[in-house]
Amino acid sequence: MTYAITQTCCNDATCVAVCPVNCIHPTPDEPDFGRTEMLYVDPGSCIDCGACADACPVDAIFPVDALTDGQKEYAAVNAAFYEDRAPRPAPEDGPVFHAWGAPSFPRTLPSDFAPIRVAVVGTGPAGMYAAEDLLLHTNAEVTLVDRLPVAGGLVRYGVAPDHPATKRIGDTFARFHTHPRVRMYLGVDVGTDITAEELAAHHDAVVYAVGAAGDRRLGIPGEERTGSVSATAFVAWYNAHPEVAPDAIDLSDVERVVVVGAGNVALDVARILVADPEVLAGTDIADHALAALRASAVREVVLLARRGPEDASCTAPELLALGRLPGVRLVVDDHDPRVxxxxxxxxxxxxxxxxxxxxxxxxxxxRPPGPERRIVFRFRSAPEEVLDGAVRVTGGAGAEPVEVRAGMVLRAVGYRGLPVAGLPYDESTGTVPHRGGRVEGRPGTYVVGWIKRGPSGGIGANRVCAAETVGALLADAVDGALPAPTGTARAFDRLARGRARHVVDARGLAAIERAERTRGEESGRPRVKLGTVPELVAAARGRRRAAR
Known part of the structure; x- marks a missing residue:
């Protein structure tokens, strides 16, 4: 029986590397890699060995005959990918290779090359894929730096709590936190506690993986009104990000929420808003968010999309899952016959x-929404103005604009990278100018992830992105193009600890992990996140701090 890849696919191609017959595509060296919504198993080539399922970091791969009712459609989804992709003849007695060719994961660095010291700024997926690449393929020493006193980045603060399988990739990254060639400095802000120049002076190379922490604006009147919130802030709120206050979101008198956008983040926030709070109580959602959702008056979420359903920016797996929410009706507003x-x-x-x-x-x-919980897609519509208690939107098909009554507006139209102190910045793209990951005009400085390529692609896309950047770094090392550091590792340790108020190392991070899991056990949850910097620091030091 063949295997199939399902909704939680992270696209990082770990499964490709272990498949003995090359039946999973696209592979990292194929043009479609990073452009498809997920990876796919070819049912005509799969030999049912299970190697891919064992290697998958997010538990997304299952035998077709073991798929649950909610997953059975993925057997057809996987097979459909290969319908117009005929295999080419394989060598005699060899595996079947499709027209793209075999996978390739090349790395080059002489085995006798002197160890280099590399700082990675950011501990989200992009930074950790870069660190993993360096640790597995070279003898480099890696310094992990993050401005927050806890690691994880997007995995901890960006993945929806009802997607626990996706969060499991964090376990893969966590094994590198205690690697003998890793030193960790959490709670150190590059640009505030130490400068980019000081960081570079103590390392052969610096890789910035700081993501895209900002959000795109709608550029319409009323956008700054009370009740108009970015999805970036809303996601951070329900994930217990320490920079978003627990009382930042009030849902107690909000019956309808308008979400501007139809991407995966828009679907995430819509799903969380109408989900059964008792189901969410079994996740790692923030305590304050769970309490707010239990007291919430929200019964309807409207997803506002400028284009038609054929151009929806969400992925098919997430859209498929949206139609299976228990007790939630999925509706398409029939205001425009083209929809x-x-x-x-x-x-x-x-x-x-x-x-x-x-x-x-x-x-x-x-009219106000009815008693049932609903998610309503309104395609071919765009917001024109945020009003007091409503949003004026285009009518569609030449109709006059209409006012949608809503107690809250969430803009989910994309993330945006912010300037990095000491580095060049492209205002138009929200990225650091670079060539293949090399920061322009800054020898020994590199970028990876969303600050490199813009806010596109999921977690797994960062693996190939990191491979390109690390490849450029290693090539520069071999060519002797890396500036020689003037400071030692010990000197950097003194500098960081002398400048930053609270530095958390790998031992402190492990203490935070234990504290959150212990709190979870006490309430029957996988973990209860510590949501403030003082709580995180206190846990790292082995002290239990009373909740605010």
Whole structure:
């Protein structure tokens, strides 16, 4: 029986590396890699060995005959990917290779090369893939630096709490936190506690993996009104980010929420807003968010998309899952005849086809929502103005704008990278200018992840991104192009601890992990996150701090 990859695929290609018959595509050296929504197992080539399932860091791969009712569609999803991709003949008695060719993960650094010391700024997926690459393929010493007193980045603060399988990739990264060639400095802000120049002076190379912490704006009147919130802040709020206050979101008198956007983040926040709080109580959602959702008046979430369903920016797996939420009705607003025409005309591999099971309804936006919980897609609409208690949106098909009554507006139109102190910055793209990961005009300085390529691609896309950057770094090392550090590792330790108020190392991070899991055990949850810097620091030092 063949295997199939399901919704939680992280696209990092760990499964590709272990497959003995090259039946998982796209591979990292193929043009489609990073452009498809997930990876796919070819049922015609799979030999049912299970190596991919064993290697998968997010438990996304299962035998087809073991798929649950909610996953069975993924057998067809995997098979459909290969319908128009005929295999090419393989060598006699060899495995079947599709037209793209075999996978390749090249690394080059002479085995007798002197150890280099590399600082990685940021402990999210991009930074940790870069660190993993360096630790597994070279004898480099790695200094992990993060401005927060806890590691994880996007995995800890960006993945929705009801996606626990996706969070498991954090366990893969955590094994490198205690690697003998790793030194960890959490709670150290490059640009505030130490400068970029000081960091570079103590290392052969510095890799910045600081992500995209900002959010894109709508650029419409009323965007700054009370009740208009970025999805970036909302996601951080329900994930217990210490820089977002527990009382930042009030849902007690909000019946309808308008979410501007139709990407995966928009779907995440919509799902969390209407999910059963008792189901979320079994996750690591922030305590304050769980309490707010239990007291929430929200019954309807409207997903506002400028384009039609055929161009929805969410992935098919996330859209598929949205239609299976228990007790939640999925609706498509029938305000524009082109919307349902696109749904009906969609082919079996088109995302729009997944909306055929939704309710088709002409919604009266002047009325409050009914008693049932609903998620409503309104395609071919754009916000024109945020009003007091409503949003004015385009009507569609030449109609006049309409006012959608709503107690809250969440803009989920994308993240944006912020300037990095001491580095060049491209205002138009929100990224650091670079060539193949090399920061322009800064020898020995590199970027990886969203600050390098912009806020695109999921967790796994950072693996190939990191491979390119690390490859450039290693090539520069071999060519003698890295500036020689003037400070030692011990000198950097003194500098960081002397400048930063609270430095958390690997031992302190392990103490935080134990404290959160202990709190979780006490309440029947996987963990209860510590949501403030003082709480995190106190836990790192082995002290239990009373909740605020």
């Amino acid at each position: 349902w025409e696109a749904v009906e005309a969609a082919g079996p591999r088109d995302k729009a086809a997944l909306l055929r099971g939704a309710v088709r309804e002409r919604v009266d936006w002047s």
